[in-house]
Amino acid sequence: xxxxxxxxxxxxxxxxxxxxxxxxxxxxxxxxxxxxxxxxxxxxxxxxxxxxxxxxxxxxxxxxxxxxxxxxxxxxxxxxxxxxxxxxxxxxxxxxxxxxxxxxxxxxxxxxxxxxxxxxxxxxxxxxxxxxxxxxxxxxxxxxxxxxxxxxxxxxxxxxxxxxxxxxxxxxxxxxxxxxxxxxxxxxxxxxxxxxxxxxxxxxxxxxxxxxxxxxxxxxxxxxxxxxxxxxxxxxxxxxxxxxxxxxxxxxxxxxxxxxxxx
Amino acid sequence: xxxxxxxxxxxxxxxxxxxxxxxxxxxxxxxxxxxxxxxxxxxxxxxxxxxxxxxxxxxxxxxxxxxxxxxxxxxxxxxxxxxxxxxxxxxxxxxxxxxxxxxxxxxxxxxxxxxxxxxxxxxxxxxxxxxxxxxxxxxxxxxxxxxxxxxxxxxxxxxxxxxxxxxxxxxxxxxxxxxxxxxxxxxxxxxxxxxxxxxxxxxxxxxxxxxxxxxxxxxxxxxxxxxxxxxxxxxxxxxxxxxxxxxxxxxxxxxxxxxxxxxxxxxxxxxxxxxxxxxxx
Amino acid sequence: xxxxxxxxxxxxxxxxxxxxxxxxxxxxxxxxxxxxxxxxxxxxxxxxxxxxxxxxxxxxxxxxxxxxxxxxxxxxxxxxxxxxxxxxxxxxxxxxxxx
Numbered sequence: 001x002x003x004x005x006x007x008x009x010x011x012x013x014x015x016x017x018x019x020x021x022x023x024x025x026x027x028x029x030x031x032x033x034x035x036x037x038x039x040x041x042x043x044x045x046x047x048x049x050x051x052x053x054x055x056x057x058x059x060x061x062x063x064x065x066x067x068x069x070x071x072x073x074x075x076x077x078x079x080x081x082x083x084x085x086x087x088x089x090x091x092x093x094x095x096x097x098x099x100x101x102x103x104x105x106x107x108x109x110x111x112x113x114x115x116x117x118x119x120x121x122x123x124x125x126x127x128x129x130x131x132x133x134x135x136x137x138x139x140x141x142x143x144x145x146x147x148x149x150x151x152x153x154x155x156x157x158x159x160x161x162x163x164x165x166x167x168x169x170x171x172x173x174x175x176x177x178x179x180x181x182x183x184x185x186x187x188x189x190x191x192x193x194x195x196x197x198x199x200x201x202x203x204x205x206x207x208x209x210x211x212x213x214x215x216x217x218x219x220x221x222x223x224x225x226x227x228x229x230x231x232x233x234x235x236x237x238x239x240x241x242x243x244x245x246x247x248x249x250x251x252x253x254x255x256x257x258x259x260x261x262x263x
Numbered sequence: 264x265x266x267x268x269x270x271x272x273x274x275x276x277x278x279x280x281x282x283x284x285x286x287x288x289x290x291x292x293x294x295x296x297x298x299x300x301x302x303x304x305x306x307x308x309x310x311x312x313x314x315x316x317x318x319x320x321x322x323x324x325x326x327x328x329x330x331x332x333x334x335x336x337x338x339x340x341x342x343x344x345x346x347x348x349x350x351x352x353x354x355x356x357x358x359x360x361x362x363x364x365x366x367x368x369x370x371x372x373x374x375x376x377x378x379x380x381x382x383x384x385x386x387x388x389x390x391x392x393x394x395x396x397x398x399x400x401x402x403x404x405x406x407x408x409x410x411x412x413x414x415x416x417x418x419x420x421x422x423x424x425x426x427x428x429x430x431x432x433x434x435x436x437x438x439x440x441x442x443x444x445x446x447x448x449x450x451x452x453x454x455x456x457x458x459x460x461x462x463x464x465x466x467x468x469x470x471x472x473x474x475x476x477x478x479x480x481x482x483x484x485x486x487x488x489x490x491x492x493x494x495x496x497x498x499x500x501x502x503x504x505x506x507x508x509x510x511x512x513x514x515x516x517x518x519x520x521x522x523x524x525x526x527x528x529x530x531x532x533x534x535x536x537x538x539x540x541x542x543x544x
Numbered sequence: 545x546x547x548x549x550x551x552x553x554x555x556x557x558x559x560x561x562x563x564x565x566x567x568x569x570x571x572x573x574x575x576x577x578x579x580x581x582x583x584x585x586x587x588x589x590x591x592x593x594x595x596x597x598x599x600x601x602x603x604x605x606x607x608x609x610x611x612x613x614x615x616x617x618x619x620x621x622x623x624x625x626x627x628x629x630x631x632x633x634x635x636x637x638x639x640x641x642x643x
Contacts, residue, residue, distance in 0.1 A: 021518075046526070048521075048524060048525060048526050048527055048528045049528050050527070050528070051456060051460070059517075059521055060518070060521060063514045063517045063518045063521070064514075064518070066511075066512075066514035067514045067515070067518065070512070070514060092455075093446060093447065095447050095451065095452045095455040095456050095461075096452065096456055096460055096461070097452070097456075097460050097461050097472070097530055098528055098530060098531060099446070099447075100445045100446065100447065100452065100461075100472055100473055101472045101473075101531050101532075101533070101536050102521070102531070102536060102539075103431075103478075103481070103483045104445075104446045104447075105427035105428050105430065105431050105444065105445060105446040106431040106483055106510055106511070106517070107517065108428045108431070108446065109428045109429075109430075109431025109432050109510070109511040110431075110511050110512070110513070110514050110517070112400050112404075112428055112432060112511070113404060113432060113511035113512060114514070116400065116401055116404045116405075117404070120404070120405065120408075135384070135393065135424075135425070136424065136425060136428060136446055136447075138393070139393070139396065139397055139400065139425050139428055140428070143393075143394075143397040144397065144400070144401060158390055158393075159389055159390060159393075160383075160384040160386060160389040160390065160392060160393045161384075161386060161389070165451065165454060165455070166386050166389070168454065169386060169450075169451070170386050170387065180312055183311065184308055184311060184312065184387075185390075186308060186350070186388050186389050186390045186391040186392075187308075187386075187387065187388070187389050187390070188390075194390055197390055197391060197394065199390075199394055236401070237397070237398055237401050240394065240398075245391075246350070246391065246394075247307075248304070248306075248307050248350050248351050248354065249350055249353075249354040249391070249395070251304065252298065252304055252351055252354035252355055252358055253354060253357075253358040253361070255298060255302065255304065256297055256298055256324070256355065256358040256359060256362065257358075257362060259297045259298065260297060260326070260359075260362045263295040263297055263326040280566060299563075300563045300573070300575055301561060301563075301575065301577065303618075310545065310589075313545040313591075314545065314591070315545055315567055315589050315590065315591045315620050315621065315622055316567070316589070316620065317566070317567040317573060317620055318563070318573060318575055318618070318620065340566060342566045342567075342568030342571070343566055343567050343568055344567075
């Protein structure tokens, strides 16, 4: 069972909205007496694209996410901006011939575009990491959020590539890769190392990350509400730049700024 | 001009390094590099892993003019670590685009050009590369509301991974015959899906699906030009004045097209993709 | 990877800066800047371990009989052959206007 689906059902009671690919579930609920759209990418064994049947973000998922978010932005153009919550358990982007041929990069760009436009339009956008958040799949589903919240659980993982594939590509053994990852925080696969990069707003310990209890749900709802308040009127990603292990990101920006005026 | 004369006068863009490319595109004499190699802002992560760093971390940022208008060029050096995005190089691109947004808010209409030769995230800096790419994407979208952001994929690395998504967010994309554009590199697909799905050594097959000519013929990029400095520069200037296709906003159109492929999509060749994506674009 | 340092006697500081090459396979980048009067200082960061003697010989041959300005040279080497190293250094010297 997909974790995002479990959390979706727990956090937003109601039927998924029609008009989306079966792998993109969209439910409108509420948070802090405010309308909130909860979005999850889930496995669909009947997905027309065979390489995207186990929860990967592929062509339909990219464009489907784009539609789910863009329609909320359109609907709220003149009213209160609803909260957008991306529930994230995405094992990877879809790897396949059809995907490359039909421009999966563009489909994922569609999703990135929609989330970023929602943020810029004043929607509080939150990424809730309940499982895997891998590479291009995470870029498309969640990484444009103003705030990222992660369950403090060993099944929650953010990375650019799975261990085995990363070892092959960098010409290392998995053991060597693990040894390096232990010393180099951005390469590590554990959530504590990820948190040291400063990209997370909050880490939350729950009883059951797989199938949340009533108490887990209440706790996560409270955290989402806190994040919405913390976002306030901000529309950018600046809160991510303060991490202990991101000093080079800050130094580059600072020195670039001083040279920019003179050039 | 005869063909041989034209050949003598043409100058390959693909053969140029990142710095020379940026200089070749900007108006003569206007190139000003920021955070250049002598500033020595290098990757703090590569030496720890026994990998030799490069003084500019493989990214050249230059301010200058394009046909007189203020511009910033971010050029990725494909020769260094496959053009991969690490913390420093990624922050240079994101930071430059963020400053271009500020320029526009202050009444200076700075546009941007991204010279993309990249395999995506640098795996040795994994999560910081990924985060930087998310920030580059955010900045492209924000700047695009003010002034065009043009992506140029000339070759020879091509544009892959998270940066191919960034390419898909640009106002315009310009490619040559030497360019490839795709999310996943051929070897990774073969590893994940098997050789029957994607044979990474079958170059004609890969180019037929992801090469510059095919991407242009199927409407996924805006301009297709010869590998020639003058041709690329003049096409770039033309794109700066053209309306954007706003491809990333066209979910409705793409979902309709994909729905035509049925409940169990067959494998498609280049011609089938062109046919599907052509017409009322 | 290893980091090596070399020092040679030199005259007055040179002028100008130069960057040549790229840290790609079989190549290197060379950054040349004015140095401290009397000294030509070279730092080499190389992917090839145990290459101290090879670099030392290469520099000695290259600088032999030359009147060198004081320079600070940074080299980032990704397995370049001695021929490529020599070529890049000559290019760099030419760029700062000194042979």
